[in-house]
Amino acid sequence: MITLGFVQEALEPMRERGLDVLPVLRMAGITPSELARPQGYVTADQYGALWLGIADALRDEYFGFGARAMRPGSFTMIGRAVRDSPDLERALRRTLRFLTLIIDEPRGVLTVEDGLAIITLHETSPARSAFAYRAYWIVLHGLACWLVGRRLPLRRVDFRGPEPQSGSDYRLFFGAPVTFDCARSVLAFDARFLRLPVNRTEAALKEFLRRAPANILIRYRYDSGLNADVRARLNGMPPALWPDFEGMAKILRVPPSTLRRKLRREGEGYAEIKDELRRELAFTALASTDRRIGDIAADLGFAEPSAFHRAFRKWTELTPDAYRRQKRADGQPSF
Known part of the structure; x- marks a missing residue:
């Protein structure tokens, strides 16, 4: 289940632009009364439908957080571009290059240091919201887990910018040490996973895309x-x-x-x-x-x-x- 705090954060880009959020809430099967509950939650499928509705309303799969819009269909193209990668390292490097071509910033860079695979987001602009970085990590980590057919446990997640009100929710979601007010946003996992082979068929990709993004919003199932x-x-x-x-x-x-x-x-x-x-x-x-x-x-x-x-x-x-x-x-x- 996904907390309503996560729902409210996702809706904020629409509200900032003066757009009516009720149509996307109805599309996701979420009522305004449910949204007002202090301890409510939605299912991954509901949140996935909400995510798609917001992306369609904004014409941006990254909700306006990038320097350029991530036009609808971009995630599908990334999946097709990396499905035939020989291993996770090549797949991640391709994904990061593709994302940079699409949104310009934040620009993800993969390095290997002291046994860790470290993805660092480089930016020239002021810090984005914690949710903006979280959305980037969800897409990247979810795709990586699917490509190798297993969950990749994280070792560290750093956020540029202040801790949001729901900071403990971030720690629970990532299941790793989470730090805010960092110089750069960073995601790290054991470097040995970079050698894992990518072995996904075109049929598997179509099924993965059909169920996205709901299937990348929950912990990957083995x-x-x-x-x-x-x-x-x-x-x-x-x-x-x-x-x-x-x-x-x-x-x-x-x-x-x-x-x-x-x-x-x-x-x-x-x-x-x-x-x-x-x-x-x-x-x-x-x-x-x-x-x-x-x-x-x-x-x-x-x-x-x-x-x-x-x-x-x-x-x-x-x-x-x-x-x-x-x-x-x-x-x-x-x-």
């Missing part, structure tokens, strides 16, 4: 491969009972060496998969329940609350208490 099998097994049992690596190999009836090799080929190790699943469960428990943090830590399989605190600070640079307070101050439910 739909195939051994990674998906491991996740399905882990999701079927309490985290405190998750097996160690050798135990998972026995459950899947494959030699440990084969499991390790195949998971690495798909871009993520067993410990990283468990860490990502624990992070998502922690976000949900803290945002939507009043349970004691020590109990949440135990349920997630942490031997001590202090270990949970250390892990949570690594994920978000916040303590669990601070994250919960910030989430409640926003008055919004989780995704």
Whole structure:
């Protein structure tokens, strides 16, 4: 689910231009009374329809945030231009060049530093809104995840400009340390993912585009491969009972060496998969329940609350208490 704060941010470019937002709200099945609820939310499909309606009304798929308009149809052309890339690195570089040709600024540049793939947005203009950078990252990250058929966990997301009121919502959405008031907007992930092959057919591209942008507004679902099998097994049992690596190999009836090799080929190790699943469960428990943090830590399989605190600070640079307070101050439910 997507918070109404995200809806309000998306509608702001239309309001700034004096355009009537009611037609796009009706198209998305969102009523004005729903929009007024302090703790409401919409589905990804509703938000996807809203996104398309706003893009059509503005004649700009980037909502007027670029130096030039991203005319409707641009995202489709990008998908066709990068589908046959040999690997993710080439696909991302093509995507960034294509986006620069279309919108001019912000101009994304990919570099590799200290084991991280870092995409930096360069601008000559004053800082844009946090939502403008968020929209750029959603499109880029969503396309990248689809191209390689798996979610790419992020290591860091920096925003040029001040923190919005719904700052904790940004942290939950990206599932990584998020920092505001930075010199430049930056998105980073492990550089080893750049080697992942791109293997998408024309038919798959048509299906992806047919469902966009709703399908890139939610966390990418693993739909195939051994990674998906491991996740399905882990999701079927309490985290405190998750097996160690050798135990998972026995459950899947494959030699440990084969499991390790195949998971690495798909871009993520067993410990990283468990860490990502624990992070998502922690976000949900803290945002939507009043349970004691020590109990949440135990349920997630942490031997001590202090270990949970250390892990949570690594994920978000916040303590669990601070994250919960910030989430409640926003008055919004989780995704």
